[in-house]
Amino acid sequence: MGGHSATGLLRPGVDPLGSAFAALLGLSLLALPLMTTRPNRIAAGTGLTAWSALPSGAVLLLGGVVALGLPLLALRAAPPLRLAAAAAILLLLGLSAGWAADHLTLPGDRYGRVSPDAGWWLAFATAALAVGDGLARLRPGPILRIALLALLVGATGLALRTGFWNNLSVLREYASRSDTFGRELRTHAVLALTSVAAAAALGIPAAILARPVPALRTGLLATLNVVQTIPSMALFGMLIAPLAWIGRAVPGAAALGIAGIGAAPAFVALLAYALLPVAAATVAGLDAVPWPVRDAARGVGMTARQRLLQVELPLALPAILTGIRIVLVQNIGLAVIAGLVGGGGLGVFVFQGISQNAGDLVLLGALPTVAMATGAAVLLDAVVDLSRGRAAERVP
Amino acid sequence: MSRAPPLAWAALLALLGVFLVAPGRFAPLFQPFAPGDTPPIYAQTPLLTLAVNHLLLVAAATLTAAAIAVGLAVAATRPAGRDVLPFARSVARIGQTFPPVAVLALAVPIFGFGAVPTLIALVLYGLLPIFETALTGLDGLDPALMEAARGMGMTDRQRLLRVELPLALPMILSGIRLAAVIGLATATIGSTVAASTLGEVIISGLLTGNTAYVLQGGLVVSALALLIDAGFRHVERGAARRAGFRS
Numbered sequence: 001m002g003g004h005s006a007t008g009l010l011r012p013g014v015d016p017l018g019s020a021f022a023a024l025l026g027l028s029l030l031a032l033p034l035m036t037t038r039p040n041r042i043a044a045g046t047g048l049t050a051w052s053a054l055p056s057g058a059v060l061l062l063g064g065v066v067a068l069g070l071p072l073l074a075l076r077a078a079p080p081l082r083l084a085a086a087a088a089i090l091l092l093l094g095l096s097a098g099w100a101a102d103h104l105t106l107p108g109d110r111y112g113r114v115s116p117d118a119g120w121w122l123a124f125a126t127a128a129l130a131v132g133d134g135l136a137r138l139r140p141g142p143i144l145r146i147a148l149l150a151l152l153v154g155a156t157g158l159a160l161r162t163g164f165w166n167n168l169s170v171l172r173e174y175a176s177r178s179d180t181f182g183r184e185l186r187t188h189a190v191l192a193l194t195s196v197a198a199a200a201a202l203g204i205p206a207a208i209l210a211r212p213v214p215a216l217r218t219g220l221l222a223t224l225n226v227v228q229t230i231p232s233m234a235l236f237g238m239l240i241a242p243l244a245w246i247g248r249a250v251p252g253a254a255a256l257g258i259a260g261i262g263a264a265p266a267f268v269a270l271l272a273y274a275l276l277p278v279a280a281a282t283v284a285g286l287d288a289v290p291w292p293v294r295d296a297a298r299g300v301g302m303t304a305r306q307r308l309l310q311v312e313l314p315l316a317l318p319a320i321l322t323g324i325r326i327v328l329v330q331n332i333g334l335a336v337i338a339g340l341v342g343g344g345g346l347g348v349f350v351f352q353g354i355s356q357n358a359g360d361l362v363l364l365g366a367l368p369t370v371a372m373a374t375g376a377a378v379l380l381d382a383v384v385d386l387s388r389g390r391a392a393e394r395v396p
Numbered sequence: 397m398s399r400a401p402p403l404a405w406a407a408l409l410a411l412l413g414v415f416l417v418a419p420g421r422f423a424p425l426f427q428p429f430a431p432g433d434t435p436p437i438y439a440q441t442p443l444l445t446l447a448v449n450h451l452l453l454v455a456a457a458t459l460t461a462a463a464i465a466v467g468l469a470v471a472a473t474r475p476a477g478r479d480v481l482p483f484a485r486s487v488a489r490i491g492q493t494f495p496p497v498a499v500l501a502l503a504v505p506i507f508g509f510g511a512v513p514t515l516i517a518l519v520l521y522g523l524l525p526i527f528e529t530a531l532t533g534l535d536g537l538d539p540a541l542m543e544a545a546r547g548m549g550m551t552d553r554q555r556l557l558r559v560e561l562p563l564a565l566p567m568i569l570s571g572i573r574l575a576a577v578i579g580l581a582t583a584t585i586g587s588t589v590a591a592s593t594l595g596e597v598i599i600s601g602l603l604t605g606n607t608a609y610v611l612q613g614g615l616v617v618s619a620l621a622l623l624i625d626a627g628f629r630h631v632e633r634g635a636a637r638r639a640g641f642r643s
Contacts, residue, residue, distance in 0.1 A: 017479065019484060132483070132486060133483045137481050141423040226622065229577065229581075229617075229621035229622050231584040231585075231613075232581060233584050233613075234610055234615075235614065237610035237614070238607065238610055239603050240607070329493045330495075332495065333494075333495020334495070334497070340599075347497070353501070355499065357509075359504065362501045362504060362505060363502070363505070365501070366502050369498045370493075373493045373494065374493045374494070376493075376547050377493040
């Protein structure tokens with residue numbers, strides 16, 4: 001081993017984590033079925049390995065890229081090289097799903113279904129983890145992370161728009177529901193976003209007002225903590241009756257959309273769940289403002305209002321934003337339950353799919369939910385990092 | 397809330413016990429919420445049976461998740477696993493953004509209906525908070541303390557069992573508490589995939605427009621969650637005292 005200090009691109013030795021990724025990728029592509037074909041949407045499927053599911057050109061391409069990429073992952077290659085290898089494999093898996101679906105769909109067959117099988121999911125998850133690991137080793141800054149997220153969203157959107165995956169089973173489910181899908185997706189996003197915005201508008205001032213008074217502060221946090229323990233399904237359900245009553249009894253309430261059915265109970269329940277983390281994060285953030293900073297602000301003659309707005313809140317912002325990140329991600333997930341109480345959202349597809357025993361319909365609701373939640377987490381994590389940098393500038 | 401006097405917890409526990417054993421006695425309380433002549437108390441399956449099923453499911457899932465997650469956290473904090481640590485931490489962080497309902501829904505096409513997909517979703521979802529807190533607990537130990545343990549001639553194994561794990565125990569327990577409370581709520585949703593849990597009562601109420609059932613199911617699950625949360629906090633305080641922290 002002459003050149004251990006050599007190029008820097010490839011050092012001798014084996015990377016333990018990368019080897020695990022390489023082994024899992026190899027295993028999933030060689031030993032497990034890549035795709036499943038079914039005569040119709042609820043029939044049992046037949047698993048197909050990579051080489052029987054893909055056209056021969058694609059098999060060669062996938063095989064070549066994997067054969068080249070796996071050693072780079074397993075050996076101690078430089079982080080950019082590992083990232084490139086993992087990203088190439090991930091991209092090719094995404095393309096393979098579309099190619100296989102086109103290859104396996106007989107011309108004019110409207111009932112047959114082609115969907116990814118265990119091998120594809122395992123390989124895809126592993127490749128995604130390898131990309132994440134490659135990124136983590138490079139420590140990209142918040143702006144770059146947001147740019148990468150935008151690139152990923154753009155590429156996926158483009159593939160969906162051009163109909164690249166249209167022969168996949170999930171998109172067959174979409175095709176027969178394209179009119180309602182857009183509406184439910186919008187309902188879902190609006191429910192999650194507005195409930196969090198309302199929670200911030202109520203929770204932050206409540207926390208600021210209650211924080212200096214020990215009894216109020218304990219009472220506020222304890223009450224909100226109890227609300228968190230009510231199971232989401234029950235809270236959504238319990239709100240139907242009172243909201244129906246308000247809708248009937250209070251003049252003008254019905255015109256605002258307050259009713260026992262529809263999105264109102266879902267909105268109120270999501271708001272209730274979001275209040276505690278936002279209020280608790282505000283209290284914790286304000287508590288953490290260093291004492292000398294407060295003292296200095298008082299020393300230069302700032303009024304209580306100025307201190308709050310110009311010193312304490314800006315310093316507490318990263319903590320408050322972290323609380324908002326937690327509830328936004330949580331509410332994107334919980335909004336699925338709205339589908340169970342007639343509130344709409346992507347949960348409609350999830351629960352329809354469950355009751356029809358149609359896994360692809362479940363996926364049609366669950367995949368966008370997961371994508372939205374994860375995207376929101378990455379975006380807000382970057383925003384928290386940015387605000388932390390800004391808050392640090394304020395404290396000399 | 398965690399500071400409520402023990403008497404209040406005992407009263408809540410007793411009330412829950414009486415309600416589960418003899419729910420019929422509470423019928424007048426729920427009567428106003430039941431439409432028309434429908435029975436105010438869910439009777440298709442005894443509430444006690446459902447509560448026991450619910451708790452067993454959550455307990456099995458949380459214990460499995462705790463065993464796996466603590467094992468993984470110990471492995472990731474050994475010298476050989478150090479390289480993996482930042483990666484493992486970010487996986488746990490991103491993994492927790494997967495909504496529990498979505499995890500449960502995705503388990504159905506793979507594992508079918510009933511308690512199995514619910515159990516698997518609960519285990520998967522419970523892993524992450526326990527793993528994250530166990531990592532924080534094991535990784536955040538004072539290096540001087542570890543050096544002292546090494547200086548006393550303790551082997552790696554002795555250090556792990558007598559120093560690191562006891563000191564990290566309060567953190568690990570708080571992760572398990574979080575997993576159990578989330579699991580309790582998620583198991584409710586398990587009823588949509590035909591697992592026999594207290595969610596059955598709520599769903600039946602939603603389907604028939606019987607708010608009394610929704611209330612019953614919701615209140616029992618909430619009481620269980622509050623009691624488990626309080627119980628764990630009590631044990632955590634004990635563990636923290638033994639570890640020499642002030643709480």
